[in-house]
Amino acid sequence: xxxxxxxxxxETFKDYNNLTFVDKGGFKIVYSGMLAExxxxxxxxxxxxxxxxxxxxxxxxxxxxxxxxxxxxEIKLLENANSPFIVKLGELKPRDIYIDNNLFxxxxxxxxxxxxxxxxxxxxxxxxxxxxxxxxxxxxxxVKCLWENSxxxxxxxxxxxxxxxxxxxxxxILLDLGIAYIINETxxxxxxxxxxxxxxxxxxxxxxLNPNFRGNIDFRSDLYTIGITIYEFATxxxxxxxxxxxxxxxLSRIIRGKPEPLKKFRTDLTEDFCMxxxxxxxxxxxxxxxxxxxxxxxxxxxx
Amino acid sequence: xxxxxxxxxxxxxxxIKGLSNNYIQGAIFSPRDILPDKLEQKLNELSTQFHDAEFxxxxxxxxxxxxxxxxxxxxxxxxxxxxxxxxxxxxxxEIEKNISEIIRRSLLxxxxxxxxxxxxxxxxxxxxFDSREAVISKNFIRLSKSISNExxxxxxxxxxxxxxxxxxxxxxxxxxxxxDITVFENPPDGFYVLVxxxxxxxxxxxxxxxxxSAWMLxxxxxxxxxxxxxxxxxxxxxxxxxxxxxxVCSTGWWSNLHNFSLxxxxxxxxxxxxxxxxxxxxxxxxxxxxxxxxxxxEQVPEILNNFETDDIYSNxxxxxxxxxxxxxxALSKLCNSISSPNISLNLxxxxxxxxxxxxLYSRISQILLLHPKSNSDHLEPFSLAISRxxxxxxx
Numbered sequence: 001x002x003x004x005x006x007x008x009x010x011e012t013f014k015d016y017n018n019l020t021f022v023d024k025g026g027f028k029i030v031y032s033g034m035l036a037e038x039x040x041x042x043x044x045x046x047x048x049x050x051x052x053x054x055x056x057x058x059x060x061x062x063x064x065x066x067x068x069x070x071x072x073x074e075i076k077l078l079e080n081a082n083s084p085f086i087v088k089l090g091e092l093k094p095r096d097i098y099i100d101n102n103l104f105x106x107x108x109x110x111x112x113x114x115x116x117x118x119x120x121x122x123x124x125x126x127x128x129x130x131x132x133x134x135x136x137x138x139x140x141x142x143v144k145c146l147w148e149n150s151x152x153x154x155x156x157x158x159x160x161x162x163x164x165x166x167x168x169x170x171x172x173i174l175l176d177l178g179i180a181y182i183i184n185e186t187x188x189x190x191x192x193x194x195x196x197x198x199x200x201x202x203x204x205x206x207x208x209l210n211p212n213f214r215g216n217i218d219f220r221s222d223l224y225t226i227g228i229t230i231y232e233f234a235t236x237x238x239x240x241x242x243x244x245x246x247x248x249x250x251l252s253r254i255i256r257g258k259p260e261p262l263k264k265f266r267t268d269l270t271e272d273f274c275m276x277x278x279x280x281x282x283x284x285x286x287x288x289x290x291x292x293x294x295x296x297x298x299x300x301x302x303x
Numbered sequence: 304x305x306x307x308x309x310x311x312x313x314x315x316x317x318x319i320k321g322l323s324n325n326y327i328q329g330a331i332f333s334p335r336d337i338l339p340d341k342l343e344q345k346l347n348e349l350s351t352q353f354h355d356a357e358f359x360x361x362x363x364x365x366x367x368x369x370x371x372x373x374x375x376x377x378x379x380x381x382x383x384x385x386x387x388x389x390x391x392x393x394x395x396x397e398i399e400k401n402i403s404e405i406i407r408r409s410l411l412x413x414x415x416x417x418x419x420x421x422x423x424x425x426x427x428x429x430x431x432f433d434s435r436e437a438v439i440s441k442n443f444i445r446l447s448k449s450i451s452n453e454x455x456x457x458x459x460x461x462x463x464x465x466x467x468x469x470x471x472x473x474x475x476x477x478x479x480x481x482x483d484i485t486v487f488e489n490p491p492d493g494f495y496v497l498v499x500x501x502x503x504x505x506x507x508x509x510x511x512x513x514x515x516s517a518w519m520l521x522x523x524x525x526x527x528x529x530x531x532x533x534x535x536x537x538x539x540x541x542x543x544x545x546x547x548x549x550x551v552c553s554t555g556w557w558s559n560l561h562n563f564s565l566x567x568x569x570x571x572x573x574x575x576x577x578x579x580x581x582x583x584x585x586x587x588x589x590x591x592x593x594x595x596x597x598x599x600x601e602q603v604p605e606i607l608n609n610f611e612t613d614d615i616y617s618n619x620x621x622x623x624x625x626x627x628x629x630x631x632x633a634l635s636k637l638c639n640s641i642s643s644p645n646i647s648l649n650l651x652x653x654x655x656x657x658x659x660x661x662x663l664y665s666r667i668s669q670i671l672l673l674h675p676k677s678n679s680d681h682l683e684p685f686s687l688a689i690s691r692x693x694x695x696x697x698x
Binding site: 216218220275283284288 | 478479481482483485486520523524527528529644645695696697
């Protein structure tokens, strides 16, 4: 995917001032820009042609179609999400645009000023328990909202997709519903490697790797990845995967590995808080605490 | 952690004495063993006298599919037919409307009585979680709270979960079943868990580490998900499930009130001699006969609990009506000593108690050959069940 020149993007979005390149990932390019007094994140999602897609010929058209449907789904989910802890849609409504003969779908989200947890982990940032509790509550509220409003699972909760802000009422915000899954809808899981579900491998819940279970997944898979994210943010290390691992070893650790208790690496945190995080990472779905409201009350009640 | 009386035939003053002394904190009544008007009268009396205690009725709907059994003996449960109980056939229960009607009648009946919580009915899953029975059972669980809401019932709804020991030994199927019932949209407030055996004397079915670890996993999973967990007929197994989150364990005065079996409703024989009175030793995690207690208490004094109810055994053979008071007090103190919020510590503590019991049995073996029911056969499955549970639950 070629990143379009900023001048050409600016010409396309004349209502926005000071367009600046922010990031790119997968098929998505993100710019920031001012719409009147408000800063927004403009997203361009590249719509590949057959020549742009890797993988066997027979699934190329599926991948293209899936990319289009995913955007529609992501936008629909964002429209339904009324949680302050999920990124909100901006003023730019979805539309097709061509730049240098490449087709993109463009839309905007609010611009969130802050750093993602992945960056903070790399900077060796050490959150205290109050901040970790805040993060846990924000993510639980976000998952609850997605499930209650849309019967959707985020499927890609990880440090990179969570922004720490300076906003008192929205200290952490969850991004990127690009591979979210809505129960009872088409899975949209076509990938060049059909053996694996979509998502970042080391953040996959173990049940996602069980072909017999995939039809039964629910929001508890997101609870697992919340546990992983909190653990990694608290300790600076992924509870199971290691950077030196190959794919097979990572998958094996997800299915069979047992994380060390959080308390082992953060002795300053309370036992009760560490136990909640450890519980979220259980392999058996039924022993993750599924009553989110009760769980939030419990976290708020911890001393 | 509370101990409830598992009511049965011949209550007498047992429940009142148990509640008065706080050996038990509630009772689960058996319609099979008490007429509807007597039950109502009893509940009125008890709830007036013991405000803090909890009273429930086991609707015993798990008997609804055994109407054609040649040895059927449902006792006074037949007197509840105009109130809520009916025999059914399995195909009728495959229709949701019929299940809803069964639940509705059962909830309405109990709601008019002074019970603290309402146990909603269910059938027994006898063979496998991958079965028609399991689907029917899930529907009973799924529908109970929404029907209670429709009826504007304010009392908590405790859904029966009745499973055979054969069935729960398949851990993979059990886990999938638990995954389903812990995420229903409108879940009950709790579960009344019964693990059944073919007959109440078939120790081998329950003295099995796969069965016991599964029973522990059921309690753990339900508790983690915020449900109240009431175990019926848990008796000697109560310590195991107390460590992992059980809110209530129960036992009664006869041996057929110690373990749950449908055989109680289809007895193959009746009568027989009365069993020897037994003493529940917390040191041994088991009951021994009164005669064994007499023979051992001087040389192995650690088998004595030294609780209030030990007095019942101090002047020779105890009054049979008081035997259960000793069991209730012993179980209550034992279970409460290993039911802290920290499950790892509870399991460690129970393991220590098992090791201690092994030592005591080793000393006893030098002195006396124990009756098969009194010996140490339970300790190995207890110990293995803890290891298996820890492995399953990553505790």
